[in-house]
Amino acid sequence: xxxxxxxxxxxxxxxxxxxxxxxxxxxxxxxxxxxxxxxxxxxxxxxxxxxxxxxxxxxxxxxxxxxxxxxxxxxxxxxxxxxxxxxxxxxxxxxxxxxxxxxxxxxxxxxxxxxxxxxxxxxxxxxxxxxxxxxxxxxxxxxxxxxxxxxxxxxxxxxxxxxxxxxxxxxxxxxxxxxxxxxxxxxxxxxxxxxxxxxxxxxxxxxxxxxxxxxxxxxxxxxxxxxxxxxxxxxxxxxxxxxxxxxxxxxxxxxxxxxxxxxxxxxxxxxxxxxxxxxxxxxxxxxxxxxxxxxxxxxxxxxxxxxxxxxxxxxxxxxxxxxxxxxxxxxxxxxxxxxxxxxxxxxxxxxxxxxxxxxxxxxxxxxxxxxxxxxxxxxxxxxxxxxxxxxxxxxxxxxxxxxxxxxxxxxxxxxxxxxxxxxxxxxxxxxxxxxxxxxxxxxxxxxxxxxxxxxxxxxxx
Numbered sequence: 181x182x183x184x185x186x187x188x189x190x191x192x193x194x195x196x197x198x199x200x201x202x203x204x205x206x207x208x209x210x211x212x213x214x215x216x217x218x219x220x221x222x223x224x225x226x227x228x229x230x231x232x233x234x235x236x237x238x239x240x241x242x243x244x245x246x247x248x249x250x251x252x253x254x255x256x257x258x259x260x261x262x263x264x265x266x267x268x269x270x271x272x273x274x275x276x277x278x279x280x281x282x283x284x285x286x287x288x289x290x291x292x293x294x295x296x297x298x299x300x301x302x303x304x305x306x307x308x309x310x311x312x313x314x315x316x317x318x319x320x321x322x323x324x325x326x327x328x329x330x331x332x333x334x335x336x337x338x339x340x341x342x343x344x345x346x347x348x349x350x351x352x353x354x355x356x357x358x359x360x361x362x363x364x365x366x367x368x369x370x371x372x373x374x375x376x377x378x379x380x381x382x383x384x385x386x387x388x389x390x391x392x393x394x395x396x397x398x399x400x401x402x403x404x405x406x407x408x409x410x411x412x413x414x415x416x417x418x419x420x421x422x423x424x425x426x427x428x429x430x431x432x433x434x435x436x437x438x439x440x441x442x443x444x445x446x447x448x449x450x451x452x453x454x455x456x457x458x459x460x461x462x463x464x465x466x467x468x469x470x471x472x473x474x475x476x477x478x479x480x481x482x483x484x485x486x487x488x489x490x491x492x493x494x495x496x497x498x499x500x501x502x503x504x505x506x507x508x509x510x511x512x513x514x515x516x517x518x519x520x521x522x523x524x525x526x527x528x529x530x531x532x533x534x535x536x537x538x539x540x541x542x543x544x545x546x547x548x549x550x551x552x553x554x555x556x557x558x559x560x561x562x563x564x565x566x567x568x569x570x571x572x573x574x575x576x577x578x579x580x581x582x583x584x585x586x587x588x589x590x591x592x593x594x595x596x597x598x599x600x601x602x603x604x605x606x607x608x609x610x611x612x613x614x615x616x617x618x619x620x621x622x623x624x625x626x627x628x629x630x631x632x633x634x635x636x637x638x639x640x641x
Contacts, residue, residue: 214258214259214487214488215256215257215258215259215352215353215354215355215488216256216257216350216351216352216353217254217255217256217257217350217351217353217355217395217403217404218254218255218345218346218347218348218349218350218351219252219253219254219255219346219349219395219403219404219442220252220253220255220342220343220345220346220349221250221251221252221253221342221442222250222251222252222338222339222341222342222345223248223249223250224249224250224251224269224270224271224335224338224339225245225248225249225422226242226308226331226422228327229241229242229243230242230308230309230324230327230328230331231308231309231318231320231324231328232305232306232307232308232309232420232422233271233272233305233307233308233309233310233313233314234272234303234304234305234306234307234314234414235305235317235417235418236317236318236520236613237418238318238418238420239319240420241324241420242308242420242421242422243420243421244420244421244422245421245422245423246306246419246421246422246423246461247422247423247424247428247429247432248422249269249270249271249304249307249422249423249424249428250269250270250424250428250431251267251268251269251270251335251338251339251342252267252268252269252342252442252443252444253265253266253267253268253342253343253345253346254266254346254395254404254406254442254444255343255346255347255349255350256355256490257350258488258489258490259488259489260488260489262296262489262490263292263296263347264292264296264297264298264490264492264549265286265292265296265297265298265343265346265347266298266300266406266444266446267282267297267298267299267300267339267342267343268300268301268302268406268444268445268446269299269300269301269302269339270301270302270304270307270424270427270428271301271302271303271304271307271308271310272301272303272304272305272307272309272310272313272314272590273301273303273310273313273586273589273590274299274301274310274588274589274590275310275311275312275313275589275590275591276543276545276588276589276591277311277312278310278311278332278335278336279299279545279588279589281336282297282299282336282339282340282343283297283299285336285340286340286343289340289344290343290344290347292343292347294494295492295493295494295547296492297343298547298549298557298559298587298588299339299587299588300446300447300559300584300586300587301447301586301587301590302413302424302425302427302428302445302446302447302586303412303413303447303450303563303586303590304413304423304424304425304427304428305412305413305414305416305417305418305425306413306416306419306421306422306423306424306425306464307422307424308328308331308422309328310328310331310332310335311328311329311332313590314613314614316520316523316524316527316612316613316615317520317613319519351397351403352397352398353395353396353397353398353403354395354396354397354398354400354485355393355394355395355485355486355487355551356393356394356396356482356483356484356485356486357391357392357393357394357483357484357486357551357554357555357580357582358391358392358394358478358479358481358483358484359389359390359391359392359478359579360389360390360392360407360474360475360477360478361388361389361390361474362388362390362409362470362471362474363388364411364426364455364456364467364470364471365386365387365388365409365410365411365412365450365453365454365455365456366380366381366382366384366386366453366454366455366456367381367382367383367384367385367386367452367453367566368380368381368384368412368452368453368454369381369384369452369599369602369604369606371602375603375604376602376603376604376605376606376607377604377605378454378604378605380454380456382456384452385452385566385567385570386410386453386566387410387448387449387566387569387570387573389409389410389448389578390407390408390409390471390474390475390478391407391408391448391582392405392406392407392408392475392478392479392483393405393406393407393486393555393582394479394483402438402441402479403440403441403442404441404442404443404444405434405441405442405443405444405475405479406443406444406445406446407430407434407443407444407445407446407471407475408445408446408447408448408582408584409427409445409447409448409450409471410447410448410449410450410453410566410569410585411426411448411450411453411454411455412450412453412454412455413425413426413427413428413447413450413455414454414455414458415455415458415459415460415463415464415466415467416458416460416461416463416464417458417459417460419460419461419464421461423461423464424445425464425468426455426463426464426465426467426468426471427445427447427468427471428445428464428468429464429465429467429468429469429472430443430445430467430468430469430471430472430475431443431444431445431468431472432468433468433469433472434472434475434476437472437476446582446584446587447584447585447586448566448569448583448584448585449560449564449565449566449567449568449569449583449585450563450566450585450586451562451563451564451565451566451585451593451594451595451606452565452566452599452606453566455467484554484580485554486551486552486554486555487551487552487553487554488551488552489552490549490550490551490552491549491550491639491640492547492548492549492550492639493547493548493635493638493639494545494546494547494548495545495546495631495635496543496544496545496546497543497544497546497627497631498541498542498543498544499541499542499544499620499624499627499628500540500541500620500621500623500624500627501538501539501540501541501542501616501617501618501619501620501621502618502619502620502621502622503618504537504538504540504617504618505528505538505617505618507529507532510525510528510529510532511525511529513525514526514529520612520613521612524612524613524615527615528617531617538617538618539616539617542591542592542616544561544562544589544627544628544631545561545587545588545589546558546559546560546561546628546631546632546635547559547587547588548632548635548636548638548639549639550636550639550640554580555580555581555582556576556580556581556582556636556639556640557582557584558572558581558582558583558584558632558636559584559585559587559588560583560584560585560587560594560628560632561585561586561587561588561589561590561591561594562585562586562589562590562591562592562593562594563585563586563590563592563593563594563606563610564585564593564594564628565593565594565595565596565599565606567596567598567599567625568583568585568594568596568625568628568629569583569585571596571629572629572632575629575633576636591614592610592611592614592616592620593605593606593607593610593611593614594620594624594628595607595608595619595620595624595625596624596625597622597624597625597626600619600620600622600624600625601622607619608620
């Protein structure tokens with residue numbers, strides 16, 4: 181109760197005495213009307229009980245719904261006629277096979293090229309397991325596995341249809357970009373004598389920035405907004421009812437305050453960031469209120485107009501693994517008391533027997549969207565630690581930059597060189613659960629950052 185009271189006081193402070201303050205006037209934009217925008221949303225809440233993704237310590241599937249899960253889409257069309265669609269989902273993440281399926285179908289059905297489709301997930305740990313993502317963590321029986329496959333197929337269909345609906349709803353619009361701030365995300369890497377563990381490190385690196393893209397119609401009426409934050413969606417912890425965690429509650433509150441508008445959440449570089457405090461569905465609601473209030477307060481001030489054209493780039497490039505484990509080490513791990521480690525060793529030995537070697541690299545998908553000279557959106561894949569966010573903002577400037585993560589393929593934690601050297605869960609321990617042979621090589625940070633610079637240069641030329 182003390183933590184909740186403190187948060188309520190914080191909300192009153194940043195909103196000037198009222199939680200959920202509304203806009204008091206219509207914003208005026210200097211930019212010409214050079215955009216068309218369209219929104220669409222669909223419920224992706226499972227129709228029945230499914231195993232939930234994100235925590236290995238759950239012992240049963242879901243037993244209810246605390247908040248509906250959604251997929252939402254923002255379609256954009258610039259003055260030249262070039263189109264693009266951003267899709268956000270209240271899910272732990274989309275694995276590569278699912279993203280590829282959606283992208284291929286969207287290209288065939290809507291002639292939407294891969295660089296013009298961005299697939300983002302909020303990384304809520306209170307959504308369903310998707311396809312084979314992190315399946316090594318869950319004690320699934322055959323029926324539960326089949327239910328997951330059926331849900332994944334249905335969800336893919338919904339997202340493909342959603343993309344088409346957003347493109348059909350294109351209308352003249354004005355875009356603007358701004359920032360807010362929320363302080364409940366904290367670094368979770370704590371140094372102990374035995375190594376780094378997950379805890380609360382308020383002195384560690386973090387980014388409290390809340391980037392916001394506002395979309396108004398030609399009369400200045402709010403039609404939708406996209407907002408982000410670099411913090412794990414784990415406030416509710418191992419809860420057994422579906423919900424979007426703090427990001428889901430923030431979206432719901434903003435949509436309730438602005439009837440008819442659509443709110444989309446895009447996760448930032450949250451690999452080593454957790455909400456504080458955390459542990460219950462009430463914490464998720466409270467942090468959602470705080471984030472929504474921060475967005476709301478920022479919208480009482482004019483945002484910077486965003487012009488076109490919209491230039492886009494997408495590339496999949498290899499990121500290298502480090503030194504793989506030997507067959508002898510894998511055979512020894514077959515006797516581990518940790519069930520996921522046993523399963524991992526079995527799967528690695530199967531790959532060795534089949535291919536004669538373990539994988540040496542993984543294809544990392546990267547998207548960059550450039551909005552005229554006014555905003556750059558860098559959409560990273562995987563669970564990138566906050567060092568990537570902070571470095572890119574230092575190298576490109578923070579005011580016109582949006583750094584997202586958990587886009588297109590959530591396949592592993594992406595440590596910086598610092599975190600890789602320090603070790604711990606984000607530095608390499610999590611690779612077992614993602615089904616990879618070993619931690620990434622020391623080149624991981626420079627490989628990713630170098631490719632970001634290459635794609636940014638391409639869209640800014």
